[in-house]
Amino acid sequence: MDINLERKIKINGIKNGLLLGIVYSVIEIFYFYYITKMAGSAFMLISGRVVFPLLLPILAVIYFCLNSRKKIGGFWTFKQATTGIFIMLCVAYIVYTLGVSLLFNRVIEPNNIQKTEAAIVSKKTVIMKQSGAKQKDIDAAIADTKKDFGDDKPASLFYIIFENAMAILFLFVFAILFASMIRNAEYVSVTEQANSRPN
Numbered sequence: 001m002d003i004n005l006e007r008k009i010k011i012n013g014i015k016n017g018l019l020l021g022i023v024y025s026v027i028e029i030f031y032f033y034y035i036t037k038m039a040g041s042a043f044m045l046i047s048g049r050v051v052f053p054l055l056l057p058i059l060a061v062i063y064f065c066l067n068s069r070k071k072i073g074g075f076w077t078f079k080q081a082t083t084g085i086f087i088m089l090c091v092a093y094i095v096y097t098l099g100v101s102l103l104f105n106r107v108i109e110p111n112n113i114q115k116t117e118a119a120i121v122s123k124k125t126v127i128m129k130q131s132g133a134k135q136k137d138i139d140a141a142i143a144d145t146k147k148d149f150g151d152d153k154p155a156s157l158f159y160i161i162f163e164n165a166m167a168i169l170f171l172f173v174f175a176i177l178f179a180s181m182i183r184n185a186e187y188v189s190v191t192e193q194a195n196s197r198p199n
Helices: 003-038 042-071 078-108 112-130 135-149 157-182 185-196
Strands: none
Touching: 003 042, 003 078, 003 112, 042 078, 042 112, 042 157, 078 112, 078 157, 112 135
């Protein structure tokens, strides 16, 4: 095992995790203002809920995964990929938690959940009325929207610990999936051939 290479993988994971966390935080903050200020049609609402919370973050993760592999020479094993990606995702999660969950949600926009819910309900009502929907259908859609946001009650300490533990477990599974997709097949095959040769 190359100790310097392993160390480089971990350092790159930390650096790219910081950048990924910043990128994801910016996406999340922009998404809030997109929903509350910009989205004015059904297409914008639906596409926004796909592009910002899902598509852009996944593309960002893929980019930084490939960037991490490139910085160590373009080749890494499954174990090395899992280690680097997991560290990157954990650091990004910490940055996101500090930047969005604590700073933005509690200091800059403490009522962002209520504002987002109100904006979606208002815009969905206008869009459905313009399309000629019946009032009972509008009421049902509003009820579903409010159900999606759930109760805005302070979380207990146990729930916070459990939620973060589940998030770390999810990140580990996510790291394994990405590592299996972007590991180097050529590198693996060469290594296996070398190990299978008779002494």
